[in-house]
Every structure is written in structure tokens, then in C-alpha cells.
Amino acid sequence: MASMVIRTGRVDLDFGGIRSEFGLPVEFPPAALAEAQQAVGRDVAAGGREDATSLPLVTIDPPGAKDLDQALFVERVGRGFRVHYAIADVGVFVVPGGALDTEVRKRGQTLYLPDGNVPLHPTVLSEGAASLLPDQTRPAVLWTFDCGADGEPRDVRVRRAVVRSTAQFDYESVQASFDAGNPHPSVEALSEFGRLRRERATERGAVELRLPEQEIVPNGDGDWKLVVRPRVDVDSWNAEISLLTGMAAARIMLDAEVGVLRTLPDADDGAVDVLKRSAHALGVPWPDGVTPARLLAGLDPARPESLALFVDATRLLRGAGYTAFDGTIPPVTTHAGLAAPYTHVTAPLRRLVDRFATEVCLAVTAGRDVPDWLRQALPLLPGLMGGSDTLASKVDRACLDQVEAWVLADRVGQEFGAVVLRAEGNGADVFVAQPPVMGRCSGADLPEGERVRVRLTEADPERRKVAFVKVDG
Structure with a gap:
């Protein structure tokens, strides 16, 4: 299991800021607690x-x-x-x-x-x-x-x-x-x-x-x-x-x-076509008649091209709701x-x-x-769950961003091995295995599914931001 321990020894590395930022409740109202306590005594x-x-x-x-x-x-x-x-x-x-x-x-x-x-x-x-x-x-x-x-x-x-x-x-x-x-x-x-x-x-x-x-x-x-x-x-x-x-x-x-x-509309043909083009670019064979489900099920998740294709396949799963x-x-x-x-x-x-x-x-x-x-x-x-799903996603991401920034705060300038997950514009999302971090990487020539060297350019715990740049050569 890949891991990276924060070595600062600080005692203020808590998530109180995230709780405050998102207005998370601290405790239950007294009347709700009283009802819960009453319910405990019921004959099950x-x-x-x-x-x-x-x-x-x-x-x-x-x-x-x-x-x-x-x-x-x-x-x-x-x-x-x-x-x-x-x-x-x-x-x-x-x-x-x-x-x-x-x-x-x-x-x-x-x-x-x-x-x-x-x-x-x-x-x-x-x-x-x-x-x-x-x-x-x-x-x-x-x-x-x-x-x-x-x-x-x-x-x-x-x-x-x-x-x-x-x-x-x-x-x-x-x-x-x-x-x-x-x-x-x-x-x-x-x-x-x-x-x-x-x-x-x-x-x-x-x-x-x-x-x-x-x-x-x-x-x-x-x-x-x-x-x-x-x-x-x-x-x-x-x-x-x-x-x-x-x-x-x-x-x-x-x-x-x-x-x-819990519903999710079928992906249109365009999304599947884009995935097929991604598979071709990554060198992943896609035989005629094989469904996206069958293709993805047969991939080795340890291979970098598989990780990249899994990320691209998220486009098939957009629009979930109740x-x-x-x-x-x-x-x-x-x-x-x-x-x-x-x-x-x-x-x-x-x-x-x-x-x-x-x-x-x-x-x-x-x-x-x-x-x-x-x-x-x-x-x-649907409205209640949609709102809570959005909040849960934001809280999860904020916690990960926070810890990634804490972990890497004293390593700005160091180089890491990474896998390119999704290239967009002048940059890409990359996955660094050690420590296990996902972040944004700038630079040209970042083909999806490739292993690259990246340099950490920013790790800001206050902004919860981590950034890399591709190392040439």
C-alpha cells in the first residue's frame, strides 16, 4: 500500500477550516437528540x-x-x-x-x-x-x-x-x-x-x-x-x-x-466514439463488437494506459441523479x-x-x-439527495486537496514519476504514485497513458493547491 506520512509534527493539522467553510453541523438539535434517545428504548x-x-x-x-x-x-x-x-x-x-x-x-x-x-x-x-x-x-x-x-x-x-x-x-x-x-x-x-x-x-x-x-x-x-x-x-x-x-x-x-x-441516462454514441478514439491513441485494442463494459472489465488496472482510459470512461457516467x-x-x-x-x-x-x-x-x-x-x-x-451529494463530493475533494498540500509542502522543486490521466489544453491531470497524489501538470507533450517525470512547483496548504510541471528530457 503506497503511503506518505506528514513529518511536520504539527498539532494544528485538522480539518476545522473545511468544516467551517462548508457550514457543517457540529451537533444535533436537542429535540432531535431527545427523539433518538427515546427510540433506543423501543422493543425491537x-x-x-x-x-x-x-x-x-x-x-x-x-x-x-x-x-x-x-x-x-x-x-x-x-x-x-x-x-x-x-x-x-x-x-x-x-x-x-x-x-x-x-x-x-x-x-x-x-x-x-x-x-x-x-x-x-x-x-x-x-x-x-x-x-x-x-x-x-x-x-x-x-x-x-x-x-x-x-x-x-x-x-x-x-x-x-x-x-x-x-x-x-x-x-x-x-x-x-x-x-x-x-x-x-x-x-x-x-x-x-x-x-x-x-x-x-x-x-x-x-x-x-x-x-x-x-x-x-x-x-x-x-x-x-x-x-x-x-x-x-x-x-x-x-x-x-x-x-x-x-x-x-x-x-x-x-x-x-x-x-x-437512482438514474443515469445512457451515454450517447458520441461519448462512446470519443472513448474508442482514446483507446486507439493509448494503444488499447478494441475489437469489433466488444462493448465498453467488456473492454474495461478486461483491462489491467496496474497499467498506465488502463488508468488513463478509466478516467476517459467517466464521460460515460455523467448526469446521475434521483x-x-x-x-x-x-x-x-x-x-x-x-x-x-x-x-x-x-x-x-x-x-x-x-x-x-x-x-x-x-x-x-x-x-x-x-x-x-x-x-x-x-x-x-431528488433535491435533498442531489444537494447532499454535491456537498459530500466537495468535502471529500477539499480534504484530499488539503492533505496533498500538507504532504508535499516541504517538497517543492522535487521530481516525481507520474502517469498522465487526461490531457486538456496546455496541461494534464496526472497521478503520482508515491506519495499517491492526483494533480494538475502544465507543459506540452503530455500524452494520455504515458509515464512522465514531473516537478512539483506549488504545494499551498492555505489554498489547498498542488501543481506540477513536466520535466523535459
Whole structure:
């Protein structure tokens, strides 16, 4: 894992400036906190919930995570698979129209900063009573998928239940267990099922961009370091379970003609043509009849030309949003990146829309009318989520820019190896592997996908700006 530790020893390297700049809330209003505290004492087994505490569910999350939305158990049944996917039941804790509901609508989603989160819900819920922590009985919305040998669902059930996670894992430890040949029994079938789902996704035309994922982590001395977290196979397999659930939820809502979808229009032919020209310029063969999804899935992400093409392929995924509907099917119902209808239902502790979409699915599958409060909320969700997505993106970028500037502040004038990602005008975006930084580089002759030498010309922590220039020769 590539990393670079800040060596200044300063104690003022925090993100208070970013919190102030974006007006991030410091705490919850007293009335919202009071509602959350009241909700903690509720009987989680009330309301005729199914008792699913015997299922050996486990969670897979980043190390140290406490807001655990999902727990899973994948088993082989005959030639096929049965997938149990428990999602934290936030709806049982939040009173529609109450003070807590009002506050979480303002927040939209949990914001993750290196020095602490700005949670969607009070931590007494998100890291406590509603979180699927190990060895704790919790209310959940339980999805069960019976799938054939091809990984496609034949039957889908969703209902309220009580569950009890048996273990909390992180991605790297689960991957290590597969590599060693001794995965936990609850996820032993995940590798085969996950690979099948990835193959189905590629056949549909789903686009996966395996770009380097920068992360900011503490180094244990009060400073920060940048790392590129390697994407292990378990990341992809686990994500496929979430995507399976979101696609099933979208189908339920479309059949009922009421709900909210995560949508992305199909890229036009011009965007695909531009990508083909980029592939040709990068020396990446594109055989006739091969879809963008199949081509991208076959690239080696460690190669510089692959990184450049992944960046160029982002043009295929522009225009994502949320689409609410009630009584009429909207003109765009699919997410082009997934090549299927899709909605968010698997992260309700961290994202507002998931709670509402889940409640629609529960009502429809139980044969009940969608409640009036829910119908009234649906048209508001695209605006609320769009605003919070924009804010989250800006906060994430500001944090990365800040740490990149801190890391490089004492290295102006030094040279680095870099990969050219996207050339525009008299310059290009480049990726420096060590330390893992993405920045703007000026200069001529910066062909995409090429390895070049660059010199750091600016690293300004006050402006959160890093700049390079190409080294000739």
C-alpha cells in the first residue's frame, strides 16, 4: 500500500477550516437528540417481526466502522444460491415528520472527514441501537434471494425481522481468508456468487472503473498520511450483493409505479466514439463488437494506459441523479453505469433516501398502500439527495486537496514519476504514485497513458493547491 506520512509534527493539522467553510453541523438539535434517545428504548421485536436471529449473518466493513448498515449470509442451495441480506431498520427509530426526521432531511447523508464524521443520525442510533453490531439483537429489513446457478434471482422476499450478527469483519481480513483457503462459512459461497454477479453485470453492459482510491488515515502520531487502498476481490463481491438488492428494490417500485430511483441516462454514441478514439491513441485494442463494459472489465488496472482510459470512461457516467415517481413510470428508469433499474436501499444509517425507498418496498410487498407521509416525501428526495451529494463530493475533494498540500509542502522543486490521466489544453491531470497524489501538470507533450517525470512547483496548504510541471528530457 503506497503511503506518505506528514513529518511536520504539527498539532494544528485538522480539518476545522473545511468544516467551517462548508457550514457543517457540529451537533444535533436537542429535540432531535431527545427523539433518538427515546427510540433506543423501543422493543425491537414488536410488530410481528420475523425472528431471524438464527441466521449466521456477518458484516464486512472498513476497519473500525461502527455504523454497520448491512449483514449477509450466502449459502449454496442445490445448484444455486440463497443470499440473506439484513439492512439496518432505521424506519423503526425515526418518526415521520418529527424533529429527527426534519434534521436528517437537512443533512442528507453522513459526511466522512479524516478527523471525525458528520453523521446523518445521532450516534446513539447510527453507532448504537440501529447498527448491526456483532452479538447484538437488532431490528432489520431482511432481503432473501433464491438464485439459480447463473446467479440470477428466481425469488425475492423482503420483510421486517430481528437479526443477530455473529461477527464483524473487514475487507482485507476476509480477502486474506479466501486467499488462505479458509473463509468463514457465512461467506464461503460469496466468491463464486460474486464472480457470477460480476459476469452478469458485464453482460448487461455495466461499467466498472477501477481507478486508484485515495484515502486519508492517521499515522498514529497526530498527523495524517495518504494511502491508495487496494481494491480486493471481496470489495467487488460484496458490492454485488448491495447492487442485487438495489436492482430488486427498483423492480418492486417500478411494478407498483411508485418510488424513487437512482438514474443515469445512457451515454450517447458520441461519448462512446470519443472513448474508442482514446483507446486507439493509448494503444488499447478494441475489437469489433466488444462493448465498453467488456473492454474495461478486461483491462489491467496496474497499467498506465488502463488508468488513463478509466478516467476517459467517466464521460460515460455523467448526469446521475434521483427520480421520484408516483402513478406514472418516468422516461428514464435505468442507471447506465449498472445497465439496469436501480435504487438505494442498503445504507439507511448513512444515506437519507434508503429509508424512504425501503419503506415503499415493504408496503408494496406486504400488499399495503404506501402511506401518505411517504408519498408526500418522495418528490422532495431528488433535491435533498442531489444537494447532499454535491456537498459530500466537495468535502471529500477539499480534504484530499488539503492533505496533498500538507504532504508535499516541504517538497517543492522535487521530481516525481507520474502517469498522465487526461490531457486538456496546455496541461494534464496526472497521478503520482508515491506519495499517491492526483494533480494538475502544465507543459506540452503530455500524452494520455504515458509515464512522465514531473516537478512539483506549488504545494499551498492555505489554498489547498498542488501543481506540477513536466520535466523535459
